[in-house]
Amino acid sequence: MNAPAIWDTLQQNRAVRLKKAQQQLGDGLSGKIFPAGRIADLLHAVLEPGDRVCLEGNNQKQADFLAKALAGLDSTRIHDLHILQSVLALPEHLDIFEKGIASRLDFSFSGPQSGRLAKLASAGKLNIGAIHTYLELYARYFVDLTPRVALVAAQAADRQGNLYTGPNTEDTPTIIEATAFKGGIVIAQVNEIVDKLPRVDIPSDWVDFVVQAPTPHYIEPLFTRDPALISEIQILMAMMAIKGIYAEYQVERLNHGIGFDTAAIELLLPTYAASLGLKGKIARYWALNPHPALIPAIEAGFVESIHSFGSELGMEDYIRARPDIFFVGADGSMRSNRALSQAAGHYACDMFIGSTLQIDLQGNSSTATLGRIAGFGGAPNMGADARGRRHASAAWLKAGQQARAGKNQIPRGQKLVVQVVETFREHMQPAFVETLDAWKLAEQANMAIPPVMIYGDDVTHILTEEGIANLLLCRSDEEREQAIRGVAGYTPVGLARDRRMVENLRDRGIIQRAEDLGIDKRSATRDLLAAKSMKDLVRASGGLYQPPKRFRNW
Amino acid sequence: MNAPAIWDTLQQNRAVRLKKAQQQLGDGLSGKIFPAGRIADLLHAVLEPGDRVCLEGNNQKQADFLAKALAGLDSTRIHDLHILQSVLALPEHLDIFEKGIASRLDFSFSGPQSGRLAKLASAGKLNIGAIHTYLELYARYFVDLTPRVALVAAQAADRQGNLYTGPNTEDTPTIIEATAFKGGIVIAQVNEIVDKLPRVDIPSDWVDFVVQAPTPHYIEPLFTRDPALISEIQILMAMMAIKGIYAEYQVERLNHGIGFDTAAIELLLPTYAASLGLKGKIARYWALNPHPALIPAIEAGFVESIHSFGSELGMEDYIRARPDIFFVGADGSMRSNRALSQAAGHYACDMFIGSTLQIDLQGNSSTATLGRIAGFGGAPNMGADARGRRHASAAWLKAGQQARAGKNQIPRGQKLVVQVVETFREHMQPAFVETLDAWKLAEQANMAIPPVMIYGDDVTHILTEEGIANLLLCRSDEEREQAIRGVAGYTPVGLARDRRMVENLRDRGIIQRAEDLGIDKRSATRDLLAAKSMKDLVRASGGLYQPPKRFRNW
Structure with missing residues (x-):
């Protein structure tokens, strides 16, 4: 070892990325709230080719706005991302690979996208690291698959950047903990920004940017059986x-x-x-x-x-x-x-x-x-x-x-x-x-x-x-x-x-x-x-259960 | 079913306990900060006989002030507690059973107290539910061993009750999550109360009471080998x-x-x-x-x-x-x-x-x-x-x-x-x-x-x-x-x-x-x-490693 070793490359690199993002924000804006219309600028600022990116896709809750934004990036600037994602549910999740923005994938489940995933893999557009059970994938976030950038979804944020996940907390705390405590960058899409949250699920200290998505994040009713x-x-x-x-x-x-x-x-x-x-x-x-x-x-x-x-x-x-x-x-x-x-x-x-x-x-x-x-x-x-x-x-x-x-x-x-x-x-x-x-x-x-x-x-x-x-x-x-x-x-x-x-x-x-x-x-x-x-289920619940439209056949 | 079923007994009972505690606080004090000198009053107010109480005892960090306080309660008022604790390390942890304040224990490890634990068990003072591996015990906190009251330790709190655990985060987030989200009560001992925390590890929404302990919580250097x-x-x-x-x-x-x-x-x-x-x-x-x-x-x-x-x-x-x-x-x-x-x-x-x-x-x-x-x-x-x-x-x-x-x-x-x-x-x-x-x-x-x-x-x-x-x-x-x-x-x-x-x-x-x-x-x-x-280890660390006194033999 000749040159003195440097032990904070992650933190230094994080500071550079955050600075780029702040420059995008400009003088007119401050704090953690980033305008939705400029999400591509934010992602271009904080992402680097080859990054390990955890995109929140759960069984149900999807960071769909961020997934779409990722799929829309310039692949000459951002490419070869390594995506970590528990569930690939939306077309955008695979568009990212189709377009050459990402090239490697570690995941747990791909239900509706499993056919297209196989095709992309055999076409060499997508290199599968491994297929995991959920807890195993999260475990690797803390060992050899720690995310550099996390793109997550929450119900609401306050102006400080505290998050309320709502009932679908799901993977969010685990993804953010692995990213925020290893010098990574956390971006959350939220449905609304409010003065006071019903409760804090994720402290703002763990979150770098909050973007209010134009439409509420997608949730799939996966556990309803008629x-x-x-x-x-x-x-x-x-x-x-x-x-x-x-x-x-x-x-x-x-x-x-x-x-x-x-x-x-x-x-x-x-x-x-x-x-x-x-x-x-x-x-x-x-x-x-x-x-x-x-x-x-x-x-x-x-x-x-x-x-x-x-x-x-x-x-x-x-x-x-x-x-x-x-x-x-x-x-x-x-x-x-x-x-x-x-x-x-x-x-x-x-x-x-x-x-x-x-x-x-x-x-x-x-x-x-x-x-x-x-x-x-x-x-x-x-x-x-x-x-x-x-x-x-x-x-x-x-x-x-x-x-x-x-x-x-x-x-x-x-x-x-x-x-x-x-x-x-x-x-x-x-x-x-x-x-x-x-x-x-x-x-x-x-x-x-x-x-x-x-x-x-x-x-x-x-x-x-x-x-x-x-x-x-x-x-x-x-x-x-x-x-x-x-x-x-x-x-x-x-x-x-x-x-x-x-x-x-x-x-x-x-x-x-x-x-x-x-x-x-x-x-x-x-x-x-x-x-x-x-209808019987609704009746049994005293009218409290409100099935999604597609299950209402009366 | 004749009488209409009641589905919020935990919340109602929680409200009663919190009210009792607020009465103890009196008019002169407000918020979540409780004076250390009156910890027995707080515990008498929020505990009920038979409660499942998770007392934070980790491998290293110990909620020792709260353990001592628990051991000092009036056993005619508080008895037959069911203690959930990952590690029993301090004499107080067994005093609680010796004095009849608690009678049942689910745990993971009892290193230094293992001999006394066996004696208390065979004397019928302590009924062991089961001995677990750590993750297994935490898993049960979310299934059939959910705590009614959690007594935890953190490094610092701010005046709103947000907690900074310091490097020894350990079990704290898991214990609090299981308790706070099932209508339980969370009491944290902290070393100091500050205006601004270095970071928030636990949001104040999840914490009911904070007590500044007279001495910093005990930490055991368990992983140091000369x-x-x-x-x-x-x-x-x-x-x-x-x-x-x-x-x-x-x-x-x-x-x-x-x-x-x-x-x-x-x-x-x-x-x-x-x-x-x-x-x-x-x-x-x-x-x-x-x-x-x-x-x-x-x-x-x-x-x-x-x-x-x-x-x-x-x-x-x-x-x-x-x-x-x-x-x-x-x-x-x-x-x-x-x-x-x-x-x-x-x-x-x-x-x-x-x-x-x-x-x-x-x-x-x-x-x-x-x-x-x-x-x-x-x-x-x-x-x-x-x-x-x-x-x-x-x-x-x-x-x-x-x-x-x-x-x-x-x-x-x-x-x-x-x-x-x-x-x-x-x-x-x-x-x-x-x-x-x-x-x-x-x-x-x-x-x-x-x-x-x-x-x-x-x-x-x-x-x-x-x-x-x-x-x-x-x-x-x-x-x-x-x-x-x-x-x-x-x-x-x-x-x-x-x-x-x-x-x-x-x-x-x-x-x-x-x-x-x-x-x-x-x-x-x-x-x-x-x-x-x-000394070689200290030298290898460039002087950054500072061994506890007992390991300093030079």
Whole structure:
């Protein structure tokens, strides 16, 4: 080392960028508020080619104004950005790559953009660093993927630059903490600038610029399921879940997926589960977005607490009126927090139950589809045995005992990870397969390993309309395979079962049919649903729930 | 349901408590600042028997004034509190139970108080809910262990009640978020009340009362290891770790334990590791407290980034002068965050390496000692395979390949979890045992399962002065047992090895001795340490590091 080392390059560089931005602001303006019409000037001033930029795109809330502005920059000046983004939901998110402004991407989920993402990747316009589960991506913000610039969205700012995120707090605090405390620059788009915020969610010290967007940020109602669309097959599966798993393991703390299968379970809590005497015994504590389908269970007193990753459009007034259940601020509106709720889903829940698209003979499941790079979201984090967990609960101990009975292993609990799936999905595609499409996708997209959503050795139960396969009780790979075939119905995988072995598994309680659980299939009717329509949900909420227009069919 | 349901009992009850506290304040005072001399009145006003109270006790920072005040309350008025506390470090933390003010405890670690804790538990004065790893305990704050009242510590407050935590941010934001957003009450002790804070770490909206404590809150320098106390055996082990594991797997992102073993590794990075050409190739990104022993590696340019759980006494000025490396605010002082750093340690690190007290023949390790209930801290979270992880790295893929080679399993990566231990610990107690003391402790303390720190199936390598056992490569329980015996030296477990099998394991590279790694044992001298004393560390820091008095031996 000849020249004395310099240890504040980030801070020095930050000062240069801020100065450029201040020059843009000119004399007429001061402070942190920047005019929306000049957002491109601000971004050109604070961005440098190759920057790591965290663009806030959550499951629901989108920094859409900033995304559009980024997509409109001059790519001869700003290029090769490395985008960090938990969800790519809007066309602009990919326009940024199409136009050569960004070239590298680390992300978690890309639902509606997954087809175009795959095309851009194979055209070499977009280099994927990695696909993550949410909490894992946030974790890297503090280790090797710290953002240089963060572009986030909030509901409102005051004139000092304090932010109120509103109910959709989501990723905002985590993104800003990683950026602001490592010499980065934070720009927030807000819907309004006010004199006094309902509450401060983010202190102004952590925010460099605030821009009032011309239109409110986009929010997607991703967790609303119309009860009218729930089928009787789903009701039957929900009954088996409640009696065969929730009651059997006394599951008190849990997370539900967002499919109709789990919406059916939510709507059966105040009816079927109550008739089994399960109120106060199961499903008391949740890490869950405010699912409208949970309203009847909340009203019936089934639910004690819900901590949320984000909010859900239309649930604002209901949440405000149920502060004993939800996490709200002193102002009455919800505070969500995706990072903390993912930690809760990982470590404080006894069960994750969700749907999937494909399951193989080892129980590995995947939502990968050829030609699409959809990513993982939160499922791998919540649908994995949390091996660092050390506190016991009845459910966790029982699952651990079942997994280890007769084995020479030190006792240990285990998380319940339930995959619920009908044997055939849309277009009569079998859900059970010999080989996951994930293998081909990995080859197609040049991934190091196939993109498995939940690994077979983390799955404890597979639930189909044909019954429950309890993989915890299987004692060999062969038993596991036959247990899976045994609930795979008329799919080729199901038809290839060894009938004698499957009967033996049934005798041992490893496979349970509806009748083994004392469930009369004929009773699985829509009459069991505590709400049969969106209107019923509104009624159950005492008119507090206000569904978005697209769900109002009356 | 006859009477209309009430959904805001928490808020109503909060209002009653706040009113009582305001009455205590009287007319002469207003706002959130409460006089220290009347802290008992405040606590009597806002607490109710049976409350869940989160008392901030971190590894380092202690809300000691509030703990003392709690211990001094009238137990006929305030009793049966349920204490949530990550670390029980001070006598007051147990006085609260001794005096009958609290009766139930959920916690993570109790180092210095572990003996007394066990006595109180067996005397029935203290009912342990569960022992957690840190992140797991925080997760439960948002699910089924939400605090009713939080008693926290910060460096300073302004007159509005905004808090500056200083470098030891630690648990504070997480505790306050769980409490303030579920209708709870937050009381902060601060060292000083100022007009303008260096920065806002916690917005005043989240804080109900601020009390200026008569003395600054206690901080324990827990991560300082005097290089003078590092032995040549530890240096040999550090050389094996660097060459046999760090270099072998290209470990770039990691967490170190706090023992002398890992301090030795830190001090060998700029010397031995540099001589192997490993600078820029290993140990670049850390989730770690600011260990003074890492100063020479930082100065040598080995380290790119460190995110910290908490700070370390004496490192403040050094951190401030190295903002490219550490996470600091715009004011220049560190912002730590235990919850986020634990998430980083879990999901964004390729390796956890730490010491233990006992290892059994399956590789399960434990620090449990009879008559003490010490708890886990962060090790189970960081020392477990993070099965929800989906992003790949060279280290993670290689570990996964080694674990699965020749098995019919879908490819998957794996975290490196290294247990480093000398075959005999203090008082010639063997570190390798047939049966962990944890079994007896579980019986003694009536635990559901033995308190294992790291489970054998999560451990990938065991490193002793006799060599490295790579458990990833073992193909049977028997091989694993012999691999462990093969590095267990002259302990009874080591002496009972099957010599032929151990030689076979060595031929296959499952056991590696120093000589197998090309390490000359005679070269393992203290000359290799980049700093040999505390004074050397201060010198390496350019005088910026200011060790606490007890470490100043010159």
